[in-house]
Amino acid sequence: MTPVLQATGLVKRYGKVTALAGADLELLPGEILAVIGDNGAGKSSLIKALSGAVIPDEGSIFVDGAEVSFSSPLDARRAGIETVHQSLAVSPSLDIAANLFLGRERRRPGVLGSVFRMLDRAGMRDEARRQLDALGIMTIQNPGQAVETLSGGQRQAVAVARAAAFGSRVVIMDEPTAALGVRESRAVLDLILQVREKGLPVILISHNMPHVFEVADRIHIQRLGRRKAVVDPKSVSMSDAVAIMTGAMEPPGV
Ligand SMILES: Nc1ncnc2c1ncn2[C@@H]1O[C@H](COP(=O)(O)OP(=O)(O)O)[C@@H](O)[C@H]1O
Numbered sequence: 001m002t003p004v005l006q007a008t009g010l011v012k013r014y015g016k017v018t019a020l021a022g023a024d025l026e027l028l029p030g031e032i033l034a035v036i037g038d039n040g041a042g043k044s045s046l047i048k049a050l051s052g053a054v055i056p057d058e059g060s061i062f063v064d065g066a067e068v069s070f071s072s073p074l075d076a077r078r079a080g081i082e083t084v085h086q087s088l089a090v091s092p093s094l095d096i097a098a099n100l101f102l103g104r105e106r107r108r109p110g111v112l113g114s115v116f117r118m119l120d121r122a123g124m125r126d127e128a129r130r131q132l133d134a135l136g137i138m139t140i141q142n143p144g145q146a147v148e149t150l151s152g153g154q155r156q157a158v159a160v161a162r163a164a165a166f167g168s169r170v171v172i173m174d175e176p177t178a179a180l181g182v183r184e185s186r187a188v189l190d191l192i193l194q195v196r197e198k199g200l201p202v203i204l205i206s207h208n209m210p211h212v213f214e215v216a217d218r219i220h221i222q223r224l225g226r227r228k229a230v231v232d233p234k235s236v237s238m239s240d241a242v243a244i245m246t247g248a249m250e251p252p253g254v
């Protein structure tokens with residue numbers, strides 16, 4: 001099976017710090033791949049390289065088997081890869097619909113859009129409503145509501161909805177539930193499962209082992225800038241996964 005997204009031998013150095021030391025990753029069609037690892041293991045750096053937010057010093061990235069070279073997040077988006085970064089990128093003063101379309105606003109048809117650059121707000125709101133409904137975000141009543149009036153979980157839901165709506169190949173989420181309460185986390189986990197149901201593979205970075213073990217098809221364990229192992233959550237216990245992550249245990253079969 002050709003991976004939808006693959007990285008081989010990624011190296012990323014920040015001065016004297018080596019964030020990625022020859023990291024590999026494979027995301028298979030239709031799967032939720034969890035990425036776990038201690039703080040500083042290079043999870044965010046890996047995701048940034050895959051989403052065009054940083055350019056690796058060495059290594060290769062492949063989309064559907066073809067090598068790509070992303071020089072910006074826009075390149076990755078054009079390849080169908082949507083990312084929710086760890087530092088949440090929503091604009092609090094804009095409304096939900098405007099956030100969903102941030103960076104790809106729709107203009108009004110004809111002269112109003114082409115000459116006067118008028119935004120198609122009604123069209124964007126309708127589309128936002130459809131996307132939020134499709135993802136079952138029932139708690140958001142009105143896409144015209146300002147994001148600053150939403151709870152943390154609802155904001156996260158907007159970011160996840162945006163990724164799910166525009167990702168045509170891969171959705172990547174870096175710690176999407178880290179700042180959330182129990183119920184809000186639940187909603188985001190359900191969204192992730194719905195993204196998989198749509199047929200889109202997901203990379204989920206998380207520290208939360210119960211979440212990881214609940215939703216992941218496979219678990220990539222990142223340690224000291226490299227992929228240390230990939231394990232099956234059905235055959236490895238949470239405590240063993242954590243032991244591999246911290247270096248207390250060698251992965252099975254190595
Ligand atoms: N922009 C940066 N400048 C300098 N060092 C960085 C930068 N980004 C990450 N690092 C360092 O790279 C290492 C890996 O970081 P990161 O990829 O954020 O790990 P993780 O997400 O697994 O916690 C850490 O030691 C971190 O301090």
Ligand SMILES: [Mg+2]
Nearest residue numbers: 043044045086
């Ligand atoms: Mg991180």
